[in-house]
Amino acid sequence: MQLPEGLHFSVEEGVATLRLDRADRLNSLTFEIYQALVDTFHALQGMDEVRAVIVTGTGKGFCSGGDVHDIIGKLISASPTEMTAFARMTGDVIRNMRRLRKPIVAAINGTAAGAGAVIALASDLRIAADNAKIAFLFTKVGLTGADMGAAYLLPRVIGLSRATELLMLGDSVLAEDAHRIGLFNQVVPPQALMERATQVARRLAEGPTFSLGMTKELLNNSMSMDLNTALDAEARAQTICMLADDFKEFHASFVEKRKPVFKGK
Numbered sequence: 635m636q637l638p639e640g641l642h643f644s645v646e647e648g649v650a651t652l653r654l655d656r657a658d659r660l661n662s663l664t665f666e667i668y669q670a671l672v673d674t675f676h677a678l679q680g681m682d683e684v685r686a687v688i689v690t691g692t693g694k695g696f697c698s699g700g701d702v703h704d705i706i707g708k709l710i711s712a713s714p715t716e717m718t719a720f721a722r723m724t725g726d727v728i729r730n731m732r733r734l735r736k737p738i739v740a741a742i743n744g745t746a747a748g749a750g751a752v753i754a755l756a757s758d759l760r761i762a763a764d765n766a767k768i769a770f771l772f773t774k775v776g777l778t779g780a781d782m783g784a785a786y787l788l789p790r791v792i793g794l795s796r797a798t799e800l801l802m803l804g805d806s807v808l809a810e811d812a813h814r815i816g817l818f819n820q821v822v823p824p825q826a827l828m829e830r831a832t833q834v835a836r837r838l839a840e841g842p843t844f845s846l847g848m849t850k851e852l853l854n855n856s857m858s859m860d861l862n863t864a865l866d867a868e869a870r871a872q873t874i875c876m877l878a879d880d881f882k883e884f885h886a887s888f889v890e891k892r893k894p895v896f897k898g899k
Contacts, residue, residue: 635674638666643674648685648839649832650678657693660745662701665708668723671753675730685839685898687734688831689757690741691750696766699748700724706775721781724749728783731756732854735847737838741831742766743824747806748775752782755791758850760817761831762809763824768817771804779804790857792816842880843898 635643640656652674654661663671678684691697700706709717731738731753740746740757746768754760754768762768770788772779779785779801788797792815800807812818822830838846848871856864875881879899887894 635677637670637674638664640664641667641670641674645681645684647836648683649688649835650681650684650686651688651690654689654691654697657691657695659701660695660698660747661691661693661750662695662698662704663749664701664704665720668700668720668727668749672723672726672730675727675734678734678736684736685843686736686835687738688741688835689738689753690828690831691743694744695750696740696742696744696746697750697753698745699750699771724782728752728756728787732783732850735850736843737835737846737850739831739835739838741827742768742809742818743827745769745806747771749782752784752787755787755817756783759819759834761820761822761827761834762812762818763827764809764821765824766809766821767806768812769804769806770800771806773802774804786857840896842875842878842884842896844878844880845875847898848875 637643640654640661642653642655644651654667656662678687709720712720737759738757740754740760742754742760742762744763744766746754746766748769748771751768751770770779770784772781772784784801785797788801792800796815807815807817809818809821813821820830852868852871855867859867880894880896883896884894
């Protein structure tokens, strides 16, 4: 896969690792990296060798958002049409993350700010170093806090009141506080972060990935459903899963008293 400078991709034991690598700029994003993220999350769906994904950064930052010089400086003089195209491209990153029917684990190694905070938010699980922090700081640069799906996703993760506070004030939230309000799933020492994220990602990769993908799809869709519609959708989804090979594999492994070998089919 051809990626721009500052973005690395690797696959090992069913887990793809997507690493932002501009440590001197806290892994800030460029136009090229944004587009590469859009394309990579789309391409991952067709990579059968990948069953789970880790997103992380190099150095002290997870991702500090759009680069002040490379993006913000150029957008100041852009036309409204160009600004809209850029804003839609950033939204496509989140759209493709949520559409990906494979689990994404954010390994938050440091500062996650602006777009970096929303990339962490759009991941399925968030594991953070205990010295990490997260900030939805869009209003601090004169933009709406409702960016890249933040106003849609954040209230559903931590509730409307907390989300309003974080999106309007734009303040940084320390790892332990983010864990306490349910924004981070786990907090670990920095030296244990990648080991823990890899353990979780490999556990997911070894699981029934077809069923995990179905679960993610229903979680996405149920955000805009009433209860009766959700129950009907879940019944149909469960029927599909019961017809799949992994469900049969579980029964066979139970009868044979062995660990199931799921293939995601």
